[in-house]
Amino acid sequence: MASVSVIKPKARLSNSNILFLIAAVIFVLMYIFALISYPASFMQFQTFFDLFNLNAPLIIMTLGLCIVMIGGGIDISIGSVCGLITMACAVFLESKSGSIGGAILIALGIGIAFGILQGYLIAYLEIQPFIITLSGLFLAQGLLTTLHKDPINVTMPAFVALRDFDIVINWLGTKNRLGIFIPCEIKPGAIIVVILLVILASLMKWSRFGRNVYAVGGNSHSAMMLGINVKRTIFITYVISGLTAGIAGFVYIMTTGAGNVGNAAGAEMKAIASAIIGGTLLNGGVGNLLGAPIGTLTLLIINELIRAAGVQSNFQAMVSGLLLYFFIVLQSIIMSLRDRRKFSVSLPPWLRLSDKAQKSSQT
Amino acid sequence: MRKLIQTFSHLFLPLSVMILLIIINLIKGADYFSISLVNGALYGNIPNILFGASELVILSIGMTLVTAASRGQDISIGESATITSAVFVMFVLQASEVTLFTIVIAFLLSCVVGLALGAFNGTLVSVFKVQPMVASLILFTGGRSIAFMIDGKLSPILANDISNQIGTVIPGVPIQTPIILTVVFIVLVAVLFKTTTLKLYVEAVGINPNAARLNGINPKKIIFLTFLIMGVCSAVAGFIAVNKAGRHDSVNLLKLIMMDAILAVAIGGNSLGGGKFSITGSIIGAYTIEMLNRTLLRLEIEPAMIKVFKAIFIIILMVVASPVVRVFAKKTLDRVRNWRSPSSQSAKLTTTNIPTRKEQ
Numbered sequence: 001m002a003s004v005s006v007i008k009p010k011a012r013l014s015n016s017n018i019l020f021l022i023a024a025v026i027f028v029l030m031y032i033f034a035l036i037s038y039p040a041s042f043m044q045f046q047t048f049f050d051l052f053n054l055n056a057p058l059i060i061m062t063l064g065l066c067i068v069m070i071g072g073g074i075d076i077s078i079g080s081v082c083g084l085i086t087m088a089c090a091v092f093l094e095s096k097s098g099s100i101g102g103a104i105l106i107a108l109g110i111g112i113a114f115g116i117l118q119g120y121l122i123a124y125l126e127i128q129p130f131i132i133t134l135s136g137l138f139l140a141q142g143l144l145t146t147l148h149k150d151p152i153n154v155t156m157p158a159f160v161a162l163r164d165f166d167i168v169i170n171w172l173g174t175k176n177r178l179g180i181f182i183p184c185e186i187k188p189g190a191i192i193v194v195i196l197l198v199i200l201a202s203l204m205k206w207s208r209f210g211r212n213v214y215a216v217g218g219n220s221h222s223a224m225m226l227g228i229n230v231k232r233t234i235f236i237t238y239v240i241s242g243l244t245a246g247i248a249g250f251v252y253i254m255t256t257g258a259g260n261v262g263n264a265a266g267a268e269m270k271a272i273a274s275a276i277i278g279g280t281l282l283n284g285g286v287g288n289l290l291g292a293p294i295g296t297l298t299l300l301i302i303n304e305l306i307r308a309a310g311v312q313s314n315f316q317a318m319v320s321g322l323l324l325y326f327f328i329v330l331q332s333i334i335m336s337l338r339d340r341r342k343f344s345v346s347l348p349p350w351l352r353l354s355d356k357a358q359k360s361s362q363t
Numbered sequence: 364m365r366k367l368i369q370t371f372s373h374l375f376l377p378l379s380v381m382i383l384l385i386i387i388n389l390i391k392g393a394d395y396f397s398i399s400l401v402n403g404a405l406y407g408n409i410p411n412i413l414f415g416a417s418e419l420v421i422l423s424i425g426m427t428l429v430t431a432a433s434r435g436q437d438i439s440i441g442e443s444a445t446i447t448s449a450v451f452v453m454f455v456l457q458a459s460e461v462t463l464f465t466i467v468i469a470f471l472l473s474c475v476v477g478l479a480l481g482a483f484n485g486t487l488v489s490v491f492k493v494q495p496m497v498a499s500l501i502l503f504t505g506g507r508s509i510a511f512m513i514d515g516k517l518s519p520i521l522a523n524d525i526s527n528q529i530g531t532v533i534p535g536v537p538i539q540t541p542i543i544l545t546v547v548f549i550v551l552v553a554v555l556f557k558t559t560t561l562k563l564y565v566e567a568v569g570i571n572p573n574a575a576r577l578n579g580i581n582p583k584k585i586i587f588l589t590f591l592i593m594g595v596c597s598a599v600a601g602f603i604a605v606n607k608a609g610r611h612d613s614v615n616l617l618k619l620i621m622m623d624a625i626l627a628v629a630i631g632g633n634s635l636g637g638g639k640f641s642i643t644g645s646i647i648g649a650y651t652i653e654m655l656n657r658t659l660l661r662l663e664i665e666p667a668m669i670k671v672f673k674a675i676f677i678i679i680l681m682v683v684a685s686p687v688v689r690v691f692a693k694k695t696l697d698r699v700r701n702w703r704s705p706s707s708q709s710a711k712l713t714t715t716n717i718p719t720r721k722e723q
Contacts (some may be wrong), residue, residue, distance in 0.1 A: 018646040045470030074496075109382075122677065123686040128635045130436070134622055149667065273500055282435075282494040314511045321505025328501065332491040 019279030026297045034270045034301055038308045045184050051300050056189030057082060057248040062292040063200050069275055071237040072284025073129040077136030078245040079112050079267030085141040085249025090152040090259025093159050104215035107250040115242020117254030123235040139154040152259040163257040189251040201289040213237060217284030221265055273297045277327050373632045376684050377647040384654050391662060404532040404539060416653035417541040418600040420646050421548055423627035425596030427645040428589040431569040435495030435639030436581050436625050437593055440671040442506025443480045444601030447473040449513040451602055452521060452611040461523040474598045481594020485587040510613040520610040530606035541603050548599060567639035623652055
């Protein structure tokens with residue numbers, strides 16, 4: 001009768017949670033592996049913080065993309081929009097009337113404008129999201145090259161001060177080769193990542209809107225039958241994605257301090273890959289926002305590991321593709337085994353995941 | 364006649380776009396259709412479009428099938444083409460003497476590699492039930508570095524007469540060879556669809572895989588087959604592209620062509636969510652995209668602005684073709700008809716023989 005008890009709906013982990021669990025376990029295993037094999041670099045706290053410091057824009061973009069993907073859509077324009085924003089901010093900051101507040105407004109404005117345009121076309125005119133966001137990508141790239149072609153290095157004093165601003169943790173740090181103590185540094189971008197993560201994750205977890213997004217992504221027809229405003233929900237997901245792209249653009253220029261045509265190029269594919277590793281399915285309805293940073297960090301640690309191992313640069317892409325292959329196949333095997341319900345039953349009783357979850361949920 | 368109208372109704376979108384572009388071009392200059400003979404080959408706007416779009420057409424045929432059967436897109440086609448063409452180039456270069464036979468063998472070898480790559484993606488999609496876009500993301504990430512490994516980072520140059528002729532013109536034939544190859548490929552695909560039930564099966568799987576399975580069609584097999592065809596398509600496209608370019612550039616060969624191929628499928632009036640499809644529409648869509656690119660160049664728009672105009676054009680196109688606008692247009696058309704109707708209806712009543720029938 002074990003199988004009957006397994007079927008109980010409350011007892012089973014939801015797909016979102018099990019995919020998130022897989023992602024988290026893989027991340028922890030990867031990090032432990034990195035610690036063991038390259039203790040010299042990975043033991044330093046700064047290495048861990050640098051993952052956040054240098055890749056904050058990617059994590060922020062992935063958060064927005066995850067929401068869109070949970071809603072059943074896709075947004076491939078985010079990387080180019082982010083690049084456009086860095087260039088727009090750089091041009092604005094270098095002009096006479098430049099100010100940091102204005103730059104933030106520009107960044108958010110452009111992001112939200114793209115979000116509203118794409119969201120309206122996709123949600124209310126029912127056009128395929130891939131095509132619309134693809135043309136959004138073209139539009140952003142075209143506007144970027146129209147705006148300015150050459151790299152701009154922002155020299156405005158107030159902005160340079162902001163760029164070089166670090167939060168220094170004195171009690172955490174490492175000694176370098178000469179024995180001088182170097183405290184850890186955290187960039188403001190990493191703080192923004194954490195704040196956004198908390199806000200968006202709680203929005204998706206507990207608010208009415210977040211639950212609507214899951215319902216719409218799972219099955220938009222039944223969501224409509226339940227009285228959810230499907231079109232508005234989809235529209236808002238794209239606006240949020242545009243907003244996060246805007247924030248990511250500002251964080252990007254805050255870390256690099258320069259506007260360049262190649263900024264954040266190809267970030268959309270990286271964001272999609274990390275969202276998938278983090279356990280968000282492309283069909284929608286399944287995913288956990290906490291998986292977004294975990295997916296990004298897993299991808300980054302893979303790259304760091306490859307770099308630390310001294311693999312030739314042209315093999316890096318190949319190895320990361322191979323690892324991606326393992327993740328995807330692993331996810332799919334676990335999902336299909338779960339669907340057949342043989343996986344948990346065939347395991348010895350003390351290993352049954354669903355039974356354990358059932359007991360914990362009942363108590 | 365009604366059948367003809369039905370077959371043309373789904374080609375309405377791509378054809379109207381094409382006609383619109385031709386009109387824009389004619390306004391710009393009346394010599395749009397002029398064709399000149401240079402070195403025994405035809406040159407002009409139309410041959411250039413046919414020449415430039417040849418890889419895109421072949422790839423969009425494969426993309427249509429993949430989209431229809433698996434309800435997703437393969438984003439690794441450019442990378443697959445790069446790998447297959449790397450194999451082709453290395454095989455040709457290691458041969459001591461390049462004859463037509465070597466080229467054919469090398470081409471067949473690259474087709475086999477293409478089949479293998481298609482099988483890789485197809486296995487992931489059909490057996491492991493991974494989304495096509497995710498499955499092809501793997502090859503998209505690693506594909507170009509595999510091509511680097513094969514061609515040894517040196518971007519080898521194809522300097523022999525035969526591949527030069529394949530890339531440009533065969534002496535004595537007035538049409539560029541890529542155009543001929545594309546036409547041959549299209550004819551082969553058309554024969555395949557005429558003689559087999561592939562189209563019906565693919566559509567059945569795309570519309571509802573479970574229903575197809577209950578009717579005795581194996582969805583896994585059909586999806587796998589479409590990916591194999593996609594692999595062959597990318598091998599042929601890579602073959603044409605590398606012969607056109609004359610050297611194998613692993614970084615830039617057919618870069619980001621999947622975007623254009625997906626766009627061609629969408630402009631061709633096909634749903635990106637699978638189901639019914641029209642290869643003709645995709646082919647016209649692919650030529651339309653090339654025509655659009657060349658029109659923007661011909662209008663002497665700044666190179667920096669070209670992408671903006673392309674994006675605006677696509678957005679307007681998709682808005683016009685979107686279901687909501689279509690329903691709205693139909694309603695307004697009906698309203699206009701009803702508004703005009705009182706006079707016409709009364710005229711109809713007098714002319715038709717309904718009252719006389721009633722009397723009988």
